[in-house]
Amino acid sequence: MRPRDLLCPKPAGLYCPPGDFYIDPVRPVPRALVTHGHSDHARSGHGAVLATRRTLDIMGLRYGEDFAGSTQAAAFGETMDINGVAVTFHPAGHVLGSAQICVEHGGTRIVASGDYKRRPDATSEPFEPVRCDVFITEATFGLPVFRHPPDTHEIGKLLRSIEQFPERAHLVGAYALGKAQRVIRLIRDSGYSKPVYIHGALAKLCDYYSSEGIDLGDLRPATVEGGSKGDFAGAIVVGPPSAFADRWARRFPDPISCFASGWMRIRQRAKQGGVELPLIISDHSDWDELLETIVETGAGEIWVTHGREEALVRWCELQGIAAKALHLVGYEDEGD
Ligand SMILES: [Zn+2]
Numbered sequence: 001m002r003p004r005d006l007l008c009p010k011p012a013g014l015y016c017p018p019g020d021f022y023i024d025p026v027r028p029v030p031r032a033l034v035t036h037g038h039s040d041h042a043r044s045g046h047g048a049v050l051a052t053r054r055t056l057d058i059m060g061l062r063y064g065e066d067f068a069g070s071t072q073a074a075a076f077g078e079t080m081d082i083n084g085v086a087v088t089f090h091p092a093g094h095v096l097g098s099a100q101i102c103v104e105h106g107g108t109r110i111v112a113s114g115d116y117k118r119r120p121d122a123t124s125e126p127f128e129p130v131r132c133d134v135f136i137t138e139a140t141f142g143l144p145v146f147r148h149p150p151d152t153h154e155i156g157k158l159l160r161s162i163e164q165f166p167e168r169a170h171l172v173g174a175y176a177l178g179k180a181q182r183v184i185r186l187i188r189d190s191g192y193s194k195p196v197y198i199h200g201a202l203a204k205l206c207d208y209y210s211s212e213g214i215d216l217g218d219l220r221p222a223t224v225e226g227g228s229k230g231d232f233a234g235a236i237v238v239g240p241p242s243a244f245a246d247r248w249a250r251r252f253p254d255p256i257s258c259f260a261s262g263w264m265r266i267r268q269r270a271k272q273g274g275v276e277l278p279l280i281i282s283d284h285s286d287w288d289e290l291l292e293t294i295v296e297t298g299a300g301e302i303w304v305t306h307g308r309e310e311a312l313v314r315w316c317e318l319q320g321i322a323a324k325a326l327h328l329v330g331y332e333d334e335g336d
Contacts (some may be wrong), residue, residue, distance in 0.1 A: 003301065006085075010297070014112060014136070014305075018105055021050075023112045026330030030177050033087065034112025035280070036098035037062065037177055037260055038312045041332045048184075050074055052089055054097025054212065055316030058177065058313070061204050074099070076125070092116040093127030095178030096209060108183045110134040111297065117282065118289040122189065123182045123214050127293075139307030140284040140336060141262050148262060149288040154279040155186045156217035158258060159275055162234060169232040169252035173241035173259040175336070176202050178283050181209045181240050183260050184216045186281070187236065197222035197232065199239030199248070229253045261336050262286070277317035284336060291315065306331040 007014050007216055013025035014302075021031040028045035035041055035051075037058030042051070045069040049056065053073040060067060074089040076079065076099070081087075089099040092114055102115040110306035111132040119126050158211055165220035174180040180202050187196060191261065195218040198206060203221070210216055213231035223236045232252045244257060251291060259275040262282025285293065302316045302323040 002109055003077045004112055006103060006105055006108050007110050007112065007134075009328055010028075012327075013328065013330075016103055019082045019087070019103065021082060023101055024114065024331075030080075032068075032090060033101050034059070034087040035092065035112070036095055037103060038115070041114060044068065048072070050080075050087075052076065052097045052099050055099070057204070057208065058097060060207060062177075063207060068128075085213075090130050091125035093118060093121060093124050094210065094268060096126060096181070096214070100128075102128060102132065108133050110301075111135065112136040113139070113293075115284055116293070117285050118293065119148070120184055121283075122168045122185050123178070123209060124283075129293060129296040133299060134301045134303060135294060136303045137226045137290060137294065137304055137312070138284065139290065139304045139309050139312045140333075141265075141282065142288050142304070142308040142312040143292060144287050144311065145188065146262065146265055146312060147280050147288060148265070149280055151186055151281050152190065154234060154260070154281050155183075155190050157176055157189060157277065158187070158236070158279060161256060161258075162236065165256060166234040167255050168234070168254045170236050171244055171249060171252060171255045171257055172236060172238045172242050172279070173257070173261075173275075174238055176240050177205055177258055179281070181206060181214065181242075182283065183218060183279075183281060184219070185214065188215070188217045193217060193237070195220045195235075197235055197237040199237070199243050201240050201243065203275065218225045263336055294321065295319075 012027040014023040022029045024041040025031045030047040032046040033050045044063040047069040049068040050072045079088045086104040088102045092098040093102045093114045102111045109132045111130045174183045260275040260279040260281040264278030264280045304325045305328045312324040
């Protein structure tokens with residue numbers, strides 16, 4: 001079977017004609033397979049949703065239990081039959097519950113990887129390379145300039161700054177799903193055991209990660225009622241990036257603004273966002289991880305979904321691997 005007859009881009013997302021389902025559709029569809037819980041991939045209002053149990057749990061937390069007509073949990077490594085198409089979920093290493101989706105039919109195997117990363121992350125199931133004919137990859141950081149430093153190095157910068165400025169609060173911007181929990185866990189793994197204060201928007205997901213056995217240590221609400229600014233001297237406060245622009249941030253003493261994102265590799269971007277302490281911590285593959293993964297899948301053809309496609313497509317062509325950009329719209333890197 002020709003790959004394009006097994007999966008093809010449609011306005012609503014990647015569609016599988018023989019299986020009659022979409023992967024990560026951006027509009028409501030009768031049947032959706034969802035790679036992970038970020039809002040640009042997991043939307044509410046589908047007829048039926050197939051995803052890992054953790055992704056379904058996360059969608060329920062974000063959208064309410066009635067986010068789809070019906071749901072079915074996919075276990076990693078277990079093959080299911082959907083209208084004659086074999087479908088298997090494999091870990092993507094991006095956020096808790098994140099999956100690559102392998103579809104196989106008529107002797108052709110395509111892996112849609114969603115968002116993924118390769119480096120160790122105690123808050124996500126580790127990425128598993130899957131051999132396939134066509135590998136569909138994101139390219140959020142698909143330029144050679146993007147090489148993420150070790151995350152321990154970045155957390156070290158934060159802890160040194162706290163030592164240096166014990167009277168100031170450190171406000172760490174991190175996306176609510178995945179990045180926030182990973183940053184907190186990295187802080188714990190580096191030996192910091194004091195309370196970490198979190199914005200209310202992170203509470204449900206942090207509780208969920210903890211309930212799934214991911215220890216985040218002593219977390220407390222970042223509220224000032226009954227206390228004073230001084231209570232947050234030297235404290236780490238984690239919140240969604242949007243919270244730092246509003247009044248909420250002003251309650252902390254002489255705050256140092258930090259932001260954990262792969263984009264912090266670009267100094268200009270940090271400066272524009274008023275970020276004093278950029279932390280280059282990403283839940284996406286950097287350039288080297290993208291190349292390593294493409295080679296490991298053994299795929300003869302690469303389709304690039306979103307991000308900076310051109311350099312990656314060009315690199316594949318130089319290696320003798322066919323490649324094209326799918327130009328899918330509606331994916332905005334919620335968890336960069
Ligand atoms: Zn994502």
